[in-house]
Amino acid sequence: MEANSFPIEVKLRRAYLFVVDICSVNETRAIPLNKARSSPADKEHCRVLFELANRKTKGWGTGEKKYIYDGSACLYHLHDFKDSEFILQPADLPEDIRYRHRNEIRIRVFQPMSNHELPLDIPIDSMTVDQLSEYKKFISLAISQDSIDRGVFSVINYGHLFVASNEQAEPIRNCVELRRGFKKSIRIVQRDEKFVPSIEIDVTTSAFYRPIFLSEAQVEFRTAIDANNMLLGVTVEPEYNRERRLIFTNFSEKNPEQYNFVLKDGTSMSVLDYFAEKKKLYVHPTLKLACVKPIQAGVFPSELLRIVPHQRVRCERLDSRLTEQVHARNAVLPKVRYDLINEIVQHLNLTADNPVLKAFQITVAPHLFRIDDPLPITLPKVMFGGNRLSHPKPDGNFNSPSAKYYHPGKITNWAVLYGDVGDARDVNTVKEFVKRLLPAAVRRGMELPAPQFVEYCDLTQWMPHGFKAVANLNGLQMLMVIDPKAGMAPTHAMLKLAEPKYKIVVQHFDYAKVKDVVMRNQGMVLDNMLNKINMKIGGCNYAPVFSGDALPLSLGAGTFVVGYTAAAGFATEKKAKAKAGEDGTPIITEPLAVGFAGNYVRNPNLIVGSYLYQLTPDNQHELVDPTLLENQFHHMLDILGKQRPKDAKPPRIVILRDGLSENAFSKVVDHELPAIRKACLRIDPKYAPQLAVLVTTKDTTTRVFNVINSPRIDNPQPGTVIETGIVRDVSEFVMIPHKAIKGTAQPMKATVIHNEIDDINMHVLEQFIHTLSYSHQLTCAPTSLPEPVYQASILAKRALYILPAFREFFKDKVPRLEDGTYDVERLNRILSPRNSLLELVRYTA
Structure with missing residues (x-):
């Protein structure tokens, strides 16, 4: 068995971090070119400018040709040097980018306020959180730097790259093209009792806007409304002034003959005449005009506005057919994915010939990591009506041996x-x-x-x-x-x-x-x-049997299990008295949705749940508000006491947290876990259950391939557990509980971040998690995540799904505060299933 994990060795003792500032400078101001959220095209442009300056300054006075630069503000260098500045004149630029610049370009390189020196030789387990984060970013950028320099890949962010060649793009429809690329992440794993870095590489295909003129793009849509919805927010550039960047908003109903400009002298002129007289450009008189931001820019002939390359299309913009096409390109068989990953590795040139890796003394293993001893796990039996048991097949699927449900539902009206x-x-x-x-x-x-x-x-x-x-x-x-x-x-x-x-x-x-x-x-x-x-209607189709290692945590023996996750929406609303955007337009951010699920109803094997909305500070979208968490956890415990009085104070509570990055693990322990303890104390001041907290996630770059028992490359068998080689330490494991319906199986990673339950080791938790994957009820097969977090995720997504419909059909009843933001307390009273029959049944089935 092999995993897409490539061990890394860093021999360099230290590197130096610098901040890069690139501006176009005129007589009155300096316009930043390397903004924090620059587009891939702008990042490529900044790389070209920085390389020119690096050559002319001979490596900023160090003589070093190689560096690691992210195309924005982050530079890693082999040498320390003083803050420096260099001016590029337009005449210094290559012809293919000179058209974008009328003014001189100032490039400054200076030391940050802190963390200028990056120590690379200290033990990884001794690094602070900030040091470890910088260490992983340094390695990630270093590995892709050479392939970017050679023009093989372009960058969305430092963890996601795609092929740069237009010849390899696949045009489809609605101004969309597909580009293959890869995701990468640096993981710290334990091998031979040492913590070492490893890079995971997984192939992916994404949808991008085709870099064509808006006039060409419009004809690909059935209606102007479809075109406006798809292209809203796309960055465009005038063909005659490609230094300028504009944001498309919509196609106007008018054409260049019909639309008149009001000039500074008070006279008016049609767009057609204006471009002919002022710009010496002929435009088609009947093609629709394009409206753009900033607002003062007004309208432009759509045939003169070109879509800037390398802009990814957000998933929610794709219709069902386009979504299916993207999914089909990503749901490839294990053998295909395995070969594509090796192809990506070859393009990255992870060899001794890589000049950047060689300069920074970084070595990367060029082959997938071999896993010697994956652990088999016992597939749980499944109970149906009449105490009839079903034994899963090796692929995890099972059949109903009884016509009756395990717990039939009933209804009267x-x-x-x-x-x-x-x-x-x-x-x-x-x-x-x-x-x-x-x-x-x-x-x-x-x-x-x-x-x-x-x-x-x-x-x-x-x-x-x-x-x-x-x-x-x-x-x-x-x-x-x-x-x-x-x-x-x-x-x-x-x-x-x-x-x-x-x-x-x-x-x-x-x-x-x-x-x-x-x-x-x-x-x-x-x-x-x-x-x-x-x-x-409150029934339960079947129930997995907790046996063997999982028996101590059997749901029927009093274990309370809760899963919860937070999900953020994409949409924003424009209302008065709200935070202003770049053009002064007020913007209100959508609330975060938090899904909760647990076994708190009369049948201990039934996982049901609810959701709540919360407003979240910037950059805190992963975390749940402690007060909201405390109240909801107390609410579930209160229902549990009423539904199953004998389990009113469960001695063991297993908490499954989903949707977290590793950097947020400590925040869960420090902020969310105390809120759960407070909820328990509200039930009884003496109630102190033993708690275990696991973070489970499927949104990782990890892939595992079975290449041992067959000349073919297959998915691992359901129930495969990996405890070594690709995990951080003994508190983490990778599991494949399910059979992939299409393509390559996506493993689940589980990390135990807190455990105080007596006599519960990793094998018990592994079997427990795997057994919970047999609780979905709608299919006779295990799911890729344990049911509590699987349901919590569905509930959170449901909360986000219905909110736009609520705004559409009940415009006057959307609860707002005086500043225009959501009144989430009232919103929860209106739209949350809490305190209703819904939270006692699987109403999302």
């Missing part, structure tokens, strides 16, 4: 609402579906009486008007909506919003699937529907 599905024949199909659903539910042990039927013709208007159709159905516990529009996104968002807004369980089915059950007798589709319904 529910309704079926169907939209405009067509003629009477289609209405009869809905009723026939329900007729088949009811006896199938009884066979599973569920109590599902006949429903009430409600017809509402226009489901697109259901949120503002349609709920009145069911509001008078007193005691309604579940509403099943049959949607004729095959999962239409606005309908889906409305229905998901309805659940927390009206505190009612909603089951959304496409009419096409309903028709499959009736017309094609598709039993598997019906089974999947029943699996969802049973969970939504």
Whole structure:
């Protein structure tokens, strides 16, 4: 078995950190060129400028040709030297970039206020947090410097690079092209009882905007609205003045003939005439104009604005087809990924011939790391109704040995609402579906009486008007909506919003699937529907059996397990009295969503949960507000005491925290763990349970390949656990609990950051975590993460998903403070499932 981990040795004793400042200087001001969040194209430009200055100053007076520079403000050098400054004249620049500069360029290199000298020879476990962070950044930049200098790769950030060659880009549609690249991360691992750095490299494909003129881009879209939504915020440059940077906002309804400028002398002139007379440029009279920021820049002919290269497209901008194309390029088989990683390594030139690595005395192993002894783990048995056990196959999949659920759900009052599905024949199909659903539910042990039927013709208007159709159905516990529009996104968002807004369980089915059950007798589709319904009405489809090493932490023996994670949204809102953006436009940041899940209901094997919103200070998006965490943890313990009085004060609590970087581990122990202890004390001043805290994450660059037992390269078997070679120390392990549905399996990394539970070692925690991966309920297979954090992540994403729908359909009811920011306390009362039936069932099924 091999992992994409390449050991590193650094023999250099110290390097020197400098700050780089590059400005275009005119008579009145200095314009920064290397801003903190420069685009990849701007970083490449700054690299060219810095290299010119480095040559002309002979390595800033040191004679050293090699350096490590990130294209922004960070420079690592082999020698110490005094603060320096050099002026580049436009005539000094190569012709291919000279067009961007009319003024001289000032490049300053100076020592930072602290951490100027970077010690590289001290033991890694003796480094401070800041020293270790700088050490890892230094190595990461050093490894990619030569390939960037040779023009092989360009940079998104120092952990993510992509091929620079336009010939290797794959144009698709909607002004999008795909570029292959790689992610890298420096990890500190323990090998031969020593802490050493290692680089992990994983191949990835990303979507970028094609560097074409806006006039060309617009014709690729069906409507101007689609084009505006996709291109909003893209950086463009005028073809006749490529030193200038503008931000596209939208296409104007007017063309150059129709739109008039008001000149400084008060006269007006059409855009067409202005460019012909002032710029000596002919523009097409009927092509749409492009509106840009800053606002004073006004409008430009779209045929003169070119999209700046190497701008990545955010995932939420891609439609479903484009998203599928990106996923398809990334879901490659293990053998393909293995070969691509080796190809990336060759392009990086991790050999003795690499001039940067040679100068900085860095050696990198050129081959994937061999794992000698991965640990097999026992696959847990799974209990179904009637105490019938299922034994998982080697790939982790298992079958139901019983027709009945482990814990069948029951309900007394529910309704079926169907939209405009067509003629009477289609209405009869809905009723026939329900007729088949009811006896199938009884066979599973569920109590599902006949429903009430409600017809509402226009489901697109259901949120503002349609709920009145069911509001008078007193005691309604579940509403099943049959949607004729095959999962239409606005309908889906409305229905998901309805659940927390009206505190009612909603089951959304496409009419096409309903028709499959009736017309094609598709039993598997019906089974999947029943699996969802049973969970939504409080049932539990099956339960993994905690045995062997996992037995001491069995959920049925009183262990309380909680998973939580924080998720940040992408969107921002523009409102008055808020923080101003670069152009003075007020911006309000979306709240953070925190998902919580645990086994606090009557059935100890059922993982359910809730979510809350919080406002978070800048750069703290990983952390949960301690007061919010304390209140929610107390709330879950309070429900646990009411649902299962004998487990009211669980002696052992296992906390699974997801979505954290290594730098935040200590903050969880210092800030979040004390909040959990306070919650326990509020239950009883003498209540002090034993706590274990594990950070679990799947968002890593780690990949593991099975290259031992077959000439092929496969994914590891589900249940594979790795404790050595690619982990930091004995408190960390890598696990592959699942079988990848497509492509290469993404391992889970788990780190024990706190453990005070008696007689619980790593093997117990490993088996416990693996057993929790068999708790998903909707599929008979393990998941890639243990269910508590898997559900917490789903809940956090659900919170972010419904917020835009809430703003759209209830504009006047969005709670705001006087400064325009969200009133999250009121928002939580309106949109959180807390204090409702929803937090007692798996309503997200």
